[in-house]
Amino acid sequence: MLMKMSMILLLFLSMLSSLSLITSNETGEFLDIICPNTNTFTSDTGWHSPSTDSFQSNLNKVLNTLTSPAAHDTGFYNITAGLNSTEKAYGLFLCQGYVSADVCKDCVTAASIMAAQRCPSRINVIVWYDYCMLRYSNESLSTLCESPIVNWRNTQNATEWNRFNQVLGESMNEVVTEATVTANKFATKQANISRFLSVYSLAQCTWDLSAVDCNRCLKLAVALLPSCCEGSVGGRVLMPSCNIRFEIYPFYLQNATSAPATAPKALPPPAPKGTN
Structure with missing residues (x-):
């Protein structure tokens, strides 16, 4: 009987902890960010014509698309920006299959802000939150990566x-x-x-x-x-x-709507921004 009561108490405390997390933070808890400092890019601060193909400008296009509302309907999206192979930017996000599109968007946006704050000028970045993961790089991300x-x-x-x-x-x-x-x-x-x-x-x-x-x-x-x-x-x-x-508690929100079991929609790249 004592062992059964202990298990019930343990389960109750775990569920309380989960509920507190879900109601207090719509992006989920920040888990980790990794951005090796071995590869960096130079800040793009000068004047450039609309045709300029720099990694930073391509990365900006990638992040603008990944954080746009239309990208979060399915919970996964990947995109490539740039024509010059040496300056291409690749990005993707993956939201947990049990979260809504709104929660997915909030989480991806928070992850992009975290990346800018913690990993400025880094080329390879990966951010994990409870509800999502965000990655970007100058190399393709559509292959198996185990580390x-x-x-x-x-x-x-x-x-x-x-x-x-x-x-x-x-x-x-x-x-x-x-x-x-x-x-x-x-x-x-x-x-x-x-x-x-x-x-x-x-x-x-x-x-x-x-x-x-x-x-x-x-x-x-x-x-x-x-x-x-x-x-x-x-x-x-x-x-x-x-x-x-x-x-030992239903952390994946059993009553929430899972991501649709359909292929993610293709979004056009954002229109080039005007220059001064």
Whole structure:
């Protein structure tokens, strides 16, 4: 009886924590930002004609499109700007499949602001929030990328770990399989550990990955769980091309509308801005 009461209390506290996060911050919690200082670009401060092809001007076009309202209907968008191969800018965002278009837009906008503040003049940037990921680079982003890797662990420890680990492993295998074959590369699952306790799992890839590459990325992420999160009631692995998470509360908002299982719409590049 004492063990059952402890599990109920643990679940209640976890759900309160999740509810507080959801209602207090529409973008979700900021998780991490990575921008190596080995590659930078020079600030574009001089006069340029409309035909000038610089990385900064192309990056501005990319970010303007990624933060525009029309880009967030599906939860994923990627874009390339520039004609000169040496100055092209590539960008994408991926929002969690359970958030609305408005939440997606708010999160991507916050991520772009964070990137400008924390990584000025950096060429390769990746930002993670609870509800979205934003990337940009001078190289194509539409290929499988398995690093950098960010791990997060829930500080609460699980009881009956052997049973928990068994159910979690089965649940993760199922969401990986489902995410690999669905159009929006996203899947969730609730699995019962006991009468009073469930584990909620999520797996997601960027939409531009093939089924083979999505499966490879997610399986690598799952393989990393023991080293980062063994014994915990929750954890996540974030990679540029995919992410996974598990908790003992429904963190993925079961009543929310998932991203439509259709291909993302193509948006035209923004019109060139006037020059002085």
